[in-house]
Amino acid sequence: MSDEIPLFEIPWDESDIANATDSISRGAYWANGPYIDAFERGLEEYLGVEHAVTVNSGTTALVAALKAYGIGEGDEVIVPSFTFIATANAVRLVGATPVFADIDRRTYGLDPEHVETQVTDDTAALLPIHPFGAACDVDPLADIAAGLEVPLIEDAAEAFGGDYHGRTLGTIGDAGAFSFCQNKVLPTGEGGAVVTDDDAVARRLEQFRSHGRSSSDYFDSASSGEYTALGTNIRMSDLVASIGCSQLERVETHISNRRTVATQLSEQLRALEGVEPHTADGYGRHVYQLYTVTLDPEIDRKSVIDALDRRGIASKVYWDPGVHLTETYREEYGSEVGALPVTEEITSRVLSLPMHPNLKPQEIDRIVEGVTDGLE
Structure with a gap:
C-alpha cells in the first residue's frame, strides 16, 4: 500500500456500489430514472428548499441558473476573481460579461464595499462564491442585489452543508449552484444542482436542462414531446444520482x-x-x-x-x-x-x-x- 497522502480521497462504501448496481441492473431508465427524483427530493429536504434541479456538473449548474434568470448579451455579472475559472466562464457562456470585484481579507469572498464600486446600469446579477467551504459575507451582498432588483446567485460548489449565521449556504440568495465533482463534500464523480424557492425559475431550469422540453415523460410516451423554450442536454444520469443518494445519507x-x-x-x-x-x-x-x-x-x-x-x-x-x-x-x-x-x-x-x-x-x-x- 502506498504511503503517499493525496490531496483528497472519495469516502465510498458498499452502499454506493449497491445503489449503482441497482441503477445499472434495472436495464432501463439509465438517463432519467427513479434515483433522479430521489436525489432531488433528498437535496430539497436536506437544504430546506422548494426545488432542487440536478444537472451534469457544477459549471452547467451556474450556466443554467444564469439562463433561468434571463441573463445574456449586454448584461454584466459581478463575480470574484479569486475562484475556480468556471464561475466567470459561466457568465461568458450565456453571452454576458463578468465584472470582477475584489475580496474581503477575512473570508476571501466578495468584498461588498468593492462590489458597490463595480455596479453599472448593466449589472444583471451578483455571483459570489463561498470559498473552501466557508461563507462569504452574504447579507450585505443580498442587500446590494435587492437594491438593484437583480438576483443573487450563490456559487456554493465548495460549500455543501455549510452555513451563514445558521442559514444554509446556497439557499440565502435567489438561487444556489452546487457541484458534486469527485473532490467535493458530496461527491458523485461529476454532477451539480441548482436550488431555488421560485417555482417559475425551477420550471425554466428543468426545461433548459432537457432541450427546452415541457414534459418529463419523453422515454415513456409515444409523443415526440413539446418543446417550448431553447434548451440543451445537461441532465444528470440515474447512475450518478444513485451515488448521490447514498452519499447524501452519510x-x-x-x-x-x-x-x-x-x-x-x-x-x-x-x-x-x-x-x-x-x-x-x-x-x-x-x-x-x-x-x-x-x-x-x-x-x-x-x-x-x-x-x-x-x-x-x-x-x-x-x-x-x-x-x-x-x-x-x-x-x-x-x-x-x-x-x-x-x-x-x-x-x-x-x-x-x-x-x-x-x-x-x-x-x-x-x-x-x-x-x-x-x-x-
Whole structure:
C-alpha cells in the first residue's frame, strides 16, 4: 500500500456500489430514472428548499441558473476573481460579461464595499462564491442585489452543508449552484444542482436542462414531446444520482469528520510562525471542502510545496493567478496587474493541503512535519 497522502480521497462504501448496481441492473431508465427524483427530493429536504434541479456538473449548474434568470448579451455579472475559472466562464457562456470585484481579507469572498464600486446600469446579477467551504459575507451582498432588483446567485460548489449565521449556504440568495465533482463534500464523480424557492425559475431550469422540453415523460410516451423554450442536454444520469443518494445519507458524518481533521491540523499549524489556516471568521459552519492555509509574504511557497512532495504529500494552489489575470481573460478584457490588490496578494500566499474525512492522525502529523520542513 502506498504511503503517499493525496490531496483528497472519495469516502465510498458498499452502499454506493449497491445503489449503482441497482441503477445499472434495472436495464432501463439509465438517463432519467427513479434515483433522479430521489436525489432531488433528498437535496430539497436536506437544504430546506422548494426545488432542487440536478444537472451534469457544477459549471452547467451556474450556466443554467444564469439562463433561468434571463441573463445574456449586454448584461454584466459581478463575480470574484479569486475562484475556480468556471464561475466567470459561466457568465461568458450565456453571452454576458463578468465584472470582477475584489475580496474581503477575512473570508476571501466578495468584498461588498468593492462590489458597490463595480455596479453599472448593466449589472444583471451578483455571483459570489463561498470559498473552501466557508461563507462569504452574504447579507450585505443580498442587500446590494435587492437594491438593484437583480438576483443573487450563490456559487456554493465548495460549500455543501455549510452555513451563514445558521442559514444554509446556497439557499440565502435567489438561487444556489452546487457541484458534486469527485473532490467535493458530496461527491458523485461529476454532477451539480441548482436550488431555488421560485417555482417559475425551477420550471425554466428543468426545461433548459432537457432541450427546452415541457414534459418529463419523453422515454415513456409515444409523443415526440413539446418543446417550448431553447434548451440543451445537461441532465444528470440515474447512475450518478444513485451515488448521490447514498452519499447524501452519510454527508453529515463526512462533514463532521472533515471538521475534526481540520481542527487537528489547525491546532498544530497555528503553532508555526507565518502559517494561518482559513476559517469561517465567525460567520458559520466551515465544511472544509478544501483545507487552505495562508503563508506570510516572506515564506517561499514553493519550498513548502517541494518539502511536502519529498514526503509524498500532495498540495495544490487554489488559485493563482486570479481569473482576471489568466491568459484568456487578459486577452479578452485587458485585465492588468494591480486591478484587484487583495486578490492578487492572497493568490500568491495560499496553499491547500490534503483534506478528506478519513485522514488519520499519523497522516496529519506527517503533513505538519512537511510544512515545518518547508519553512526552514
